Amino acid sequence: MHRTHTCGELRLADLGKTVTLSGWVQKSRDLGGMTFIDVRDRYGITQLTFNTDDDESLRSQARELGREYVIKVTGTVIERSSKNNKIPTGEIEIKVTSLAILNESKLPPFTIEDETDGGDDIRMKYRYLDIRRNPVKNSLIFRHKVTQEVRNYLSALDFCEVETPYLIKSTPEGARDFIVPSRMSPGQFYALPQSPQTFKQLLMVGGLDKYFQIVKCFRDEDLRADRQPEFTQIDCEMSFVEQEDILTIFEGMTRHLLKTIHGIELDQFPRMTFDEAMRTYGNDKPDIRFGMKFGELNEVAQHKDFAVFNTAELVVGIAVPAAANYTRKQIDELVDWVKRPQVGASGMVYAKYEAEGAIKSSVDKFYDQEDLSQWAAITGAQVGDLILVLSGPANKTRAQLSALRMELGNRLGLRKSNEFAPLWVVDFPLLEWDEDSERFHAMHHPFTSPKLEDMALLDTDPGKVRANAYDLVLNGNEIGGGSIRIHDRDMQALMFKHLGFTPEQAQDQFGFLMNAFQFGAPPHGGLAFGLDRLTAILGGQETIRDFIAFPKNNSGRDVMIDAPATIEKAQLDELNISLLRTQQ
Incomplete structure (x- = not known):
């Protein structure tokens, strides 16, 4: 029998039991007369203890164990003197009486820990090791x-x-x-x-x-x-x-x-209808965990001498909550963000709703307070909010403002993973x-x-x-x-x-x-x-x-098994694929 219990199962109620566990060596600690080994399986971690006074040869064997060795131990469940309240088995440990190495392991290319030092590429290549980590498992x-x-x-x-x-x-x-x-x-x-x-x-x-x-x-x-x-x-x-x-x-x-x-x-x-989703959020899968609904400003923005707006098919804005205190540097960074090729906007106009009846904009030369108050009313802006406005072809501008809205939702912490809005x-x-x-x-x-x-x-x-x-x-x-x-x-x-x-x-x-x-x-x-x-x-x-247990990378490759790959000429001949055969 390789195990009587899993590594996440034993508790104080099991004190005195003789048990057998099998799993992988998570880590080891040598403290003079005592050696401690953490053994891990899918279900959790249990601490093993080896005492020099009991069996020096057994402890010597334990000291030779490397990370990720597969081992089998038998011993007695005892109470831990230094308890660990971070794991369910933290009140007990196993006083080991026998140890068998079921398989040795090379040193893993990254640490098998919740917080690992392995990057995406290396973890994809050794996905079978990554699965041992709690987040993936x-x-x-x-x-x-x-x-x-x-x-x-x-x-x-x-x-x-x-x-x-x-x-x-x-x-x-x-x-x-x-x-x-x-x-x-x-x-x-x-x-x-x-x-x-x-x-x-x-x-x-x-x-x-x-x-x-x-x-x-x-x-x-x-x-x-x-x-x-x-x-x-x-x-x-x-x-x-x-x-x-x-x-x-x-x-x-x-x-x-x-x-x-x-x-x-x-x-x-x-x-919500498709048309309403596109008009209000700029895409057909809106995140409604937060506001910042679109306000179409053509009627209140195209009556002055600001040519950028006057020649646009659509002028549309959002009110960013409690962002009127953004510095010029922060706003310029947002302008640069929407100008990136991935978004494609040519620029952005802003207006800070600083106090009741006091709105300061980047286009004050063209728009007075009455105009800007209409912007605030249409976008739903309140005192302390920041109004951001894009303009251009309707479909492209909606997509650009939608991307900006989602980016701001992330930056402001409005897209909470524990909230669900279907x-x-x-x-x-x-x-x-x-x-x-x-x-x-x-x-x-x-x-x-x-x-x-x-x-x-x-x-x-x-x-x-x-x-x-x-x-x-x-x-x-x-x-x-x-x-x-x-x-x-x-x-x-x-x-x-x-x-x-x-x-x-x-x-x-x-x-x-x-x-x-x-x-x-x-x-x-x-x-x-x-x-x-x-x-x-x-x-x-x-x-x-x-x-996904074994996903592909961003190029559609499985870097673990190295696929897709070429195939033998004989297979190509059987499949009558002459083009690939000549390329090989």
Whole structure:
């Protein structure tokens, strides 16, 4: 038997017991006649004691142990004379009677401590060592808990978990596919799924009216802190439902997670249209834990001789709470921040609301106190606030001010990780114009149903057609999104037409789905949560990497196993990949 107890289990109630523990050497301390070893496993740390008076050879063996050696010890539980209230086992220790080294260890390239000296790159390369650290280990255990609660909630509502294929057909919509060459069909390729979208719709045609799957998805796209080339979705679909049914079910699931995991009970989630979100916060996933709503200033800022504002499509500002005391140096730093290429603003105007009726601005030459008071009223500024104003093309300016608002939220400590502010964003546009291809693309995907009252606009003004689509936002992050689907063949064909598909292209790419719609497809809709992002936010973090056991780096590489990598010429020959063969 390698262990009778774990390293985080023993307490004063276990005094006098003979126990066997196994784990890794965390650290050792040699104090003259005594040697102490901390042994660690997934469950915690227990102190071991070796006394010269009892067994000098045993103590000599203990003194030779290095960090991360794997050991097995047997001994008696005794009370610690110098207790450690920082760990659950801190009132006891093990007086060791036998010690076995199960495996030696090289000196790790970084310390296996909560606060480590290892940088991101080295910890990614030795991820299996990083997992021994509490922050990573606990994040993975937390992810397991979230996943289990999701399964429990959905199973209790009669959802059926069904696996869908990983080797599918490439489609032209959405992000780039990862492709897989077929050995048995030379010159043909599978694609890895970006989502199980069409398969879950086919399950609805098949009569499985409540489906879910916790599923890997793949997108060959540029990476950020909250993106990976392979990621996990909580994928769900329901039949005989309308939008309200889906919002109710999955708002309930989010409430269940917040209550079960954090003990937080929330009222009904607020709702906001896409247009309102863009107008008020400059993006479709606003963080509503704090204010600084946008105030559009065109009417009160474009009547003077300030050409910067007069020629702008949009003049818009925010009121930064209690920031009127910012120095010129601090404001100049913010101006430099919005001018960075990542934000792209050409400049920024400010006004300090210093006292009632006294507002000092960087454009006092053009605007009097009455003008500035109107700025304050529109942005909601109070005495002591700082008004910041950007101007330019409407869409770009909103995006720039949104970035500034989020940056200030971080700097002012307004984005608290232990506060949770969910929000439904609804009534998305069905289509969005792409400047590069000069055509409309589906904002979500081509299977999203348009609102029936907007159908007439498809031919005359397609950009104004609203979709039966919805996103669930939590703390400024989209954690889930979905829609009511098209379930009629003719409407789906019409949608493909407006997306630029010829009838032949639509049949070639999606004929299997359109054919299925001819056999009694029910009304259906669904939603998918990003499990990695949801878990990170519930865990109080913005980045997802520590909640994934073996993540890729920002270049999409797995530096631990060194992938992607070249493959042997013989494999390329079998796959009929001549281009790569000539490059090698």
